[in-house]
Amino acid sequence: MVKITYIDHEGTRRDVDAKVGESVMEAAVRNNIPGIDADCGGACACATCHVYVDPEYLPKTGEQEAMEQSMLDFADAVQDNSRLSCQISVSDDLEGLVVTTPESQH
Amino acid sequence: MSASVVIIGAGQAGGQAAVSLRQFGFEGEIHLVGEEAAPPYQRPPLSKDYLKGKLERERLYLKPREFYADNAITLHTDARVARIDRDEKSVVLESGESLNYTKLIIATGSRPRPLPLPGADLDQVFDLRTLADIDALKPAMVAGKRLLIVGAGYIGLEAAAVARELGLEVTVLEMAERVLARVTSTVMSDFYQALHESHGAAIRTGIRLSSLKGEGAVTHGVLADGEEIPCDLVLVGIGILPNEELAVGAGIACKNGILVDRDTRTNDGDIYAIGDCAHRPLVHYGRDGRLESVHNAIEQGKIAAAHIVGKDRPAEDVPWFWSDQYNIKLQIAGLSQGYDEVVVRGDPANESFAVFYFADGKFISVDAVNAPAEFLSAKRLIAADAALTPADVADESVSMKDIMKTALAR
Ligand SMILES: Cc1cc2nc3c(=O)[nH]c(=O)nc-3n(C[C@H](O)[C@H](O)[C@H](O)COP(=O)(O)OP(=O)(O)OC[C@H]3O[C@@H](n4cnc5c(N)ncnc54)[C@H](O)[C@@H]3O)c2cc1C
Ligand code: FES
Numbered sequence: 132m133v134k135i136t137y138i139d140h141e142g143t144r145r146d147v148d149a150k151v152g153e154s155v156m157e158a159a160v161r162n163n164i165p166g167i168d169a170d171c172g173g174a175c176a177c178a179t180c181h182v183y184v185d186p187e188y189l190p191k192t193g194e195q196e197a198m199e200q201s202m203l204d205f206a207d208a209v210q211d212n213s214r215l216s217c218q219i220s221v222s223d224d225l226e227g228l229v230v231t232t233p234e235s236q237h
Numbered sequence: 238m239s240a241s242v243v244i245i246g247a248g249q250a251g252g253q254a255a256v257s258l259r260q261f262g263f264e265g266e267i268h269l270v271g272e273e274a275a276p277p278y279q280r281p282p283l284s285k286d287y288l289k290g291k292l293e294r295e296r297l298y299l300k301p302r303e304f305y306a307d308n309a310i311t312l313h314t315d316a317r318v319a320r321i322d323r324d325e326k327s328v329v330l331e332s333g334e335s336l337n338y339t340k341l342i343i344a345t346g347s348r349p350r351p352l353p354l355p356g357a358d359l360d361q362v363f364d365l366r367t368l369a370d371i372d373a374l375k376p377a378m379v380a381g382k383r384l385l386i387v388g389a390g391y392i393g394l395e396a397a398a399v400a401r402e403l404g405l406e407v408t409v410l411e412m413a414e415r416v417l418a419r420v421t422s423t424v425m426s427d428f429y430q431a432l433h434e435s436h437g438a439a440i441r442t443g444i445r446l447s448s449l450k451g452e453g454a455v456t457h458g459v460l461a462d463g464e465e466i467p468c469d470l471v472l473v474g475i476g477i478l479p480n481e482e483l484a485v486g487a488g489i490a491c492k493n494g495i496l497v498d499r500d501t502r503t504n505d506g507d508i509y510a511i512g513d514c515a516h517r518p519l520v521h522y523g524r525d526g527r528l529e530s531v532h533n534a535i536e537q538g539k540i541a542a543a544h545i546v547g548k549d550r551p552a553e554d555v556p557w558f559w560s561d562q563y564n565i566k567l568q569i570a571g572l573s574q575g576y577d578e579v580v581v582r583g584d585p586a587n588e589s590f591a592v593f594y595f596a597d598g599k600f601i602s603v604d605a606v607n608a609p610a611e612f613l614s615a616k617r618l619i620a621a622d623a624a625l626t627p628a629d630v631a632d633e634s635v636s637m638k639d640i641m642k643t644a645l646a647r
Contacts, residue, residue, distance in 0.1 A: 153296070161301055163308075165260070170535055172279045176559035176568055178613065198566065198609055204638070205613035237552065 133226050137164045137182075140234040149221040155192075155230065156180040156217035166232030173217035178202040179236040180216045181209075185229040192219045192228075208233050240265030242545060243328055243338040245318045245483065247271025249279060249531055250512025251344030252299045253538025259308050261546045267310045268336050270328070272317035275368050276302045281531060283371045284395040285561050288378065289402065297368065321487040323505060340507050340545050343495060344538070345480035347513040347529065352387060352473045356449030361470040365392050366477075377470045380404030385458045385468035387446060389416035391560045393474030394429060397438050398562040407438040408466060410458065414443045419476075421573065424592050425604050428585045429562070436563060479514045479527060492516055494527040499553070500544040501537050509544070511537035520553050521619055522572060522601070530558045555619045557612075564588075568612035571602030571619045580627045582637075583608060591615075593630045600625040614641040621645055 132148040149158035159167045168179035175198050189212055199218045203209055244251045247269045255269045278297040286292040305312040317331045329335045349364040363374040384400050386393045389411035400407045415426035430440050445461040457465040479494040490496045490504045494516030501509045512534040516527045539551045558569045576594035583590030591611035594602040605612035614637050618625050625644040
C-alpha cells in the first residue's frame with residue numbers, strides 16, 4: 132500500500148491507501164475522493180482526471196505521453212505540474228504523494 | 238412515506254445516479270436493482286483491455302462493492318425487475334419482492350440486437366455486451382482460432398483488433414458497403430478498413446450472411462450466395478435495442494427509447510429514465526435522440542440525481558465518444574448525422590488526422606484520430622455554438638488552438 136494525499140480546491144486533505152499498479156485516478160475513485168470525475172475510466176480520452184502534482188514528486192510520476200500532453204494543453208487552469216491522474220501508475224516510489232484537484236474538471 | 242429512490246438497472250447510468258444522489262446530499266433510501274451479478278461496471282474495456290486480459294475484473298467496477306453499503310445504498314444484484322406499478326408506486330422484482338418508491342429512475346440500458354438467422358443460438362456464438370458475455374468468450378479467444386465477426390461497428394472492430402493482437406484469424410462481415418457505415422463518413426470507413434487489413438484481418442463488406450452452421454458448436458458462416466466461411470467462434474455486433482419494455486408496460490411514453498425532458502423526466506413526473514434506454518433532447522442540435530455512450534450515461538445520471546434533490550441542472554455537455562483499436566485512439570465530439578460537408582485536417586496516412594463535419598455551413602462534429610487537440614477544441618466550439626468554418630480547419634498552417642480562439646472570438 133502506498134499513501135497518497137488528495138487536497139481539494141478548498142484545502143481539505145484526504146489520505147488513501149493506494150495499491151501498487153493501479154492509477155492515481157483509480158485510487159481516488161475507489162475511495163470516493165471528490166474532484167476527480169474520470170469519465171472515460173482511464174482511457175486518456177476525457178481529461179476529467181486532472182490533478183496538480185506536488186513538484187517534489189513530479190519527477191517520480193513518470194513521463195507524459197504525447198496524448199496526455201495534448202489533452203492537458205486544452206484543460207482548464209493548467210499549470211506546469213498538471214497531470215492526468217489516470218496516466219500515473221502507483222509505485223512504491225510514490226509513497227507520500229500529494230496531489231491537488233482543480234476547482235472543476237469541465 | 239419517507240423519500241425512497243428506486244433505480245432499475247445497476248449499470249453505468251444507474252450507478253452514477255446512486256453515487257450522485259448521495260454526493261448531492263440525498264438522505265432517503267436508495268435501492269439500486271440490477272439483474273447482473275456484478276456491481277455497476279464500465280463496459281468500454283470489455284471490448285478493449287479486459288478482453289485482452291490486461292485488466293482484472295475489479296478494475297471495471299465503478300466503485301468497490303463495499304461502497305454501496307458504506308453509503309447506505311441497497312444494491313440488489315441478480316435481481317430482475319418484472320414490472321412497474323405506477324398506482325402503487327412500486328416496482329415488483331421477479332422474486333416477487335416489491336419496493337416502494339417516491340421517485341423511480343429507469344436505467345435499464347440496451348441489449349444486443351439478436352442475429353435474426355438460423356444457427357444464431359449455436360455454441361461458440363457470442364454477444365459483446367456484459368461481463369458475463371466476455372467471461373464466456375475469453376477462453377475461446379486463443380491464438381490460431383478462426384473468429385468470424387458479424388457487423389463492423391465500433392464494438393465489433395475493437396474486438397477484431399484485440400483478436401488480431403491475441404493471434405486469432407479474423408474475418409469481419411458487414412452488410413453495408415463499408416465498415417462503420419451507420420456512424421461515420423467514407424474517409425473514416427476507408428481508414429479503419431485499411432487499418433484492420435494492415436493488421437491481417439479480412440474485412441468483407443456488402444456481404445449478406447444467411448445462416449450459421451454447425452452441430453452443437455458453430456463451424457461455418459453461410460453467405461447468401463452459398464459460400465461457407467469456416468470458423469471456430471462467432472461474435473455478433475449488429476447494434477443494440479433500448480430496454481424500454483418496463484416503461485411501455487407501465488404506460489410511459491416511448492419512441493425508440495423512453496421519452497424524457499432535459500431533466501430526464503418521463504411523462505410521469507415521478508419517473509426518470511437515463512442512459513442508453515432514454516430518448517432525450519439534444520440541446521446542441523435542436524432535436525432529440527437516443528445516445529449510446531458513457532458520457533450520456535454519466536451526464537443523465539447526474540441530472541436525474543440533481544433534479545431529485547432540487548439542485549440546479551448540471552451542464553449538458555456536447556455528446557462525445559471514443560474507440561481504441563490497435564494503437565489508434567478515436568475521439569468523437571458531437572453528432573455527425575445530417576452532415577453535408579466534410580473537411581479532413583491532417584493526413585490519414587500518418588495515422589493522425591481529424592474529420593470535421595458541417596451541415597448547412599454549421600460545424601456539428603469531429604472524428605479525431607490520434608488528434609486530441611482537434612477533439613477538445615471541437616467540444617468547446619460546439620458547446621459555444623461558435624462559427625467555425627470549413628476554411629478555418631482546412632488551413633493546416635494555423636494550430637488548432639489558434640483556430641479555436643479565432644472562432645470563439647467571432
Ligand atoms: C463492449 C462495449 C464497449 C463500449 N465502448 C464504449 C466506449 O469506448 N465509449 C463510450 O462512450 N461508450 C462505450 N460503450 C457504450 C456504453 O458502455 C453504454 O452506453 C453505457 O454502458 C450505457 O449505460 P447504461 O447504464 O444506460 O446501460 P448499461 O451499462 O447497459 O446498464 C443497464 C443495466 O440494467 C440492467 N437491467 C436491464 N433490465 C433490467 C431489469 N428489468 N431489471 C434489473 N436490471 C435490468 C442490465 O442488466 C444492465 O446491467 C460500450 C459498450 C459496450 C457493450
Ligand atoms: S480518466 Fe479520462 S483522461 Fe483520465
